Each structure stands twice: as C-alpha cells, then as structure tokens.
Amino acid sequence: GAVVSQHPSWVICKSGTSVKIECRSLDFQATTMFWYRQFPKQSLMLMATSNEGSKATYEQGVEKDKFLINHASLTLSTLTVTSAHPEDSSFYICSARDGGRGYGYTFGSGTRLTVV
C-alpha cells in the first residue's frame, strides 16, 4: 500500500528559529500533498495544499510567509515553520494519496513541534 514518510517525528526549537519538516511518498508519486495541523485534543485542520512544480495554496487564516511549502519533486514536500513561536507548537501531519478521488489518503507519522 501507499506509504508516506515524515521526518522528524519530533523537534524542539527555540523561539525565533526555523524548522523544516519533510514529507515523502515512498512507493508512489504525489503531485499533490496536504499539510495539516492538529492541536491537542482537537481535529486536524488543513493548512495548505502542496503542488509539485507550483506554488502552494493556503487555507484561510494560514500565513504563507510563516509556513513555507516547497514541493520540488513528485515524492517530496517540505514545510518550513519560520520564526517559530510557542503558539506554533503543534502536531503537523502531511498526507497524500496514490490515485484519484476514489482513493483514501495516507498520512505521514506526524511531527510534534515544541517551541520553547
């Protein structure tokens, strides 16, 4: 089945620094990947859609200059949290699917970001 790998699993960074999270589709090509954020005991909220070879599209309320997305190849999307602050601490998860709209999404293992 489709496998999505996400790294790192967790990261602790100082306030004001930047953190990069990688999301890879291991056994399929993904022209589109999705980035979600999940705060404790809450649902997953779609942040942005990562499109291979073009600009990402962001959901309303998500700062595109703060959450930089790069989708340089058909198997890799990166999310960089710039100038991180404690309120950015969250669980970030990427997803993709191997197929069209009739297929389910596979999620990466998630990245627990803690900004101190």
Added chain:
Amino acid sequence: QQPVQSPQAVILREGEDAVINCSSSKALYSVHWYRQKHGEAPVFLMILLKGGEQKGHEKISASFNEKKQQSSLYLTASQLSYSGTYFCGTERMYSGGGADGLTFGKGTHLIIQP
C-alpha cells in the same frame, strides 16, 4: 465547512456495538473514515463515494446517504484495539480539476473497556 460528528465520546464494554455519525451541510463527493490513537497519525479505514454506498471489513462498516449528506460508521462486537478517536473527513464536490484535501469533523472518542 466542518462536518458535524456525533457522539463526541462513547464508552463501551468489549463486545458491544457503536455507531458514529457524520453530517455535512455541503454537497459531498466522498466521506473518509479514520482512526487515530493518541500521539499517532490517523489511519485510513474506508472511503465511501456514492449515495447509498455501504462498505465494510471485519467488524467495521459504514454507509453514506448522499441525499442527506450523512455517513455512519458501525463498529460491531468491539475489541479493545478499536479504542481511539474516529474522524470523518469529507471531500466536497467541485467542478474544476485538482485535489482538494479533507475537512475533518471534531472526532469521536471511543473507549473500550474490558
């Protein structure tokens, strides 16, 4: 718009059944069901595409009423491993191309007691 899930939480004894509901005010192309355990990523359970479609594997099944934009997840003879938070994710109808991502409900916390 976020789909509405109910109930918010369920506590069952092992072997009992549960139903989790998901409804949307928007026209839907599909409904996806996921289970998430604490600290882990969501795991795909199934996708329902068509009105009246039903699916299932093992003791977990689901239905999708396209007219009402409602889906239900059925857990029968629950096992301890079924514990977790269940999310429905909806994919809306659209006329253009491209993928759309999922809009998730707030989740249903399922606790199975021995």
